[in-house]
Amino acid sequence: MAAEFSPEQIEDFKESFGLFDRVGDSQVAYNQVADIMRALGQNPTNKAVNKILGNPTADDLANKRVNFETFLPMLKEVDAQPKGTMDDYIEGLRVFDKEGNGTIMGAELRIVLATLGEKMTEHEIESLMVGQEDETGSLHYEAFVKHILSV
Structure with missing residues (x-):
């Protein structure tokens, strides 16, 4: 309790x-x-x-x-209510890390955020993703989770 x-x-x-x-x-x-x-x-x-x-x-x-x-x-x-931990969120995103290099495609994350679970609007997703992707459209999901949880 x-x-x-x-x-x-x-x-x-x-x-x-x-x-x-x-x-x-x-x-x-x-x-x-x-x-x-x-x-x-x-x-x-x-x-x-x-x-x-x-x-x-x-x-x-x-x-x-x-x-x-x-x-x-x-x-x-x-x-x-139980809260998700940083490790829970990182582990959830690791599923999308096809190359095992600590990055996921920003476009794929956008689709997931818009279609799964508690769906986010395009505006919410864009404000969340500002400055997170590199020049190839990838993002380091561990740093992304740390950024989100620090806001």
């Missing part, structure tokens, strides 16, 4: 939560919950957040709101 958040952390979380309150009613829209969690250092998938929210409809995502007292247990649930 995940450790409880300290009172200082909870105050920081509450302050950050308040920054997303666009209406001034101490609540945020369902469609902002994932963004708030990510701003607080978590990295949940959209699927995990939707499950925590009770699989809301598109209308619910846009119109339903949640207060901090309801949000905090959701954040704890995400925090308790």
Whole structure:
């Protein structure tokens, strides 16, 4: 079980939560919950957040709101979920290293990011890949993972 958040952390979380309150009613829209969690250092998938929210409809995502007292247990649930390690991500990319030289083709990674798992948009992929490929279109996946996890 995940450790409880300290009172200082909870105050920081509450302050950050308040920054997303666009209406001034101490609540945020369902469609902002994932963004708030990510701003607080978590990295949940959209699927995990939707499950925590009770699989809301598109209308619910846009119109339903949640207060901090309801949000905090959701954040704890995400925090308790197992996290991938750097080695997990490197091992996942090693599958695409056909030559065994520590590189993969950027074009192949783009296809994977756009089509498998939690699909990314072209814009998200391009912003992720900026400056990562060499002149041959390859990228060193270990350095890539280190870069991603340091951001």
